[in-house]
Amino acid sequence: MSESPALPTDGLRGDYTRMAADWTVAQDPATYDAEQQDIWRTLLRRQSGLAQQHGCPEFLAGLAQLDIDARIPDFARVSETLQRRTGWRVVGVPGLIPDDAFYSHLANRRFPVTVWIRRRDELDYLVEPDLFHDFFGHVPLLADPVFADYMQAYGQRGVEAGPANVHRLARLYWYTVEFGLIRSAGGLKVFGAGIISSATETQYAIGSSVPARIPFDARRVMRTAYEIDKLQRTYFVLDDFRQLFAATQVDFPSLYAALEQQPEIATGTVLPHERPIVATTLPQAA
Numbered sequence: 001m002s003e004s005p006a007l008p009t010d011g012l013r014g015d016y017t018r019m020a021a022d023w024t025v026a027q028d029p030a031t032y033d034a035e036q037q038d039i040w041r042t043l044l045r046r047q048s049g050l051a052q053q054h055g056c057p058e059f060l061a062g063l064a065q066l067d068i069d070a071r072i073p074d075f076a077r078v079s080e081t082l083q084r085r086t087g088w089r090v091v092g093v094p095g096l097i098p099d100d101a102f103y104s105h106l107a108n109r110r111f112p113v114t115v116w117i118r119r120r121d122e123l124d125y126l127v128e129p130d131l132f133h134d135f136f137g138h139v140p141l142l143a144d145p146v147f148a149d150y151m152q153a154y155g156q157r158g159v160e161a162g163p164a165n166v167h168r169l170a171r172l173y174w175y176t177v178e179f180g181l182i183r184s185a186g187g188l189k190v191f192g193a194g195i196i197s198s199a200t201e202t203q204y205a206i207g208s209s210v211p212a213r214i215p216f217d218a219r220r221v222m223r224t225a226y227e228i229d230k231l232q233r234t235y236f237v238l239d240d241f242r243q244l245f246a247a248t249q250v251d252f253p254s255l256y257a258a259l260e261q262q263p264e265i266a267t268g269t270v271l272p273h274e275r276p277i278v279a280t281t282l283p284q285a286a
C-alpha cells in the first residue's frame, strides 16, 4: 500500500503503462529468467529457514499448504488453492498502488502482489516492496481462515475510511500485517510480512533488547506513529488472530472521533501503565 492517497507513479520501478483500471497486470511466470529464479531460490531458502525458527504456526501452515517451491510462484495456480481454502486470490500489480485501489482489492479478497523481483545486490534490502516481499511475506497467512477474514474486513474499513482517517488504518496495517508479533505455544513469534521477509529484522524483532514490544491494543496502535526504512522501535504483540478481526468489528466513525481527542504517541514510547514483553520471559500460551 502507499503512504498517501495519491500515488504519482513517476520514479516508481514497475511498468505502469499496461495495467487495467484496477491497477492489475497479468503475471506471466514464463518471463522470469534464470537469474531471477535464482534470486527467488536464494531468498526463499534463507527466509524459510528463519521462518521455521521464528514464524508463527499459522504462517508455517500456509507456507506448506501453498506448496511454495524453488520456482517463482504462478499467481493463477496459487490462487486456485487459496480460493478453495479462504476465498482469496493473488493478483499481479506493477508495484505500489493507491490506497483506494488497494483497499478495494482487499475488500474483495484479492491480494495485490508486485510482479517484479529485486536484483541480486538488493538481497538484504530494497526500497519498494517486490514479488518476494509481497508473496513470501503476505500470501501464506491468507490461507489462515481468521487472518483471511481480518484482511477482508480491514479492506472494507479502508474503503469506508475517507482521506482524513486513512492514516489511522495505515498504522493498523503497519503494526500488524507488516510488523506484527504474536504469542504462540513456542513463545514469541513473527507474523508481519515486513519482518518475515527480512533476515535482519526477523532476528532483531525476536531477539534484540532495543525495541519495545507492547501488548496489542488497536486504539494504541492507531495513535502510534511509525518510521519507514528503519528497524522498528515498537512492535505490538497479539495473543491470537481473533484479536485482530475483533478490532475491525467496532464503530469506526466513533473510534476516529475519539482518537482525534487523544495525543499522538511517538514510536519507541512505553506508556506508564504498559508492561512491555521481553522475549526471553514470555509466558507460554496455554
Ligand SMILES: [Fe+2]
Residues within 6 Å of the ligand: 129, 133, 134, 137, 138, 178, 193, 194
Ligand atoms: Fe508488505
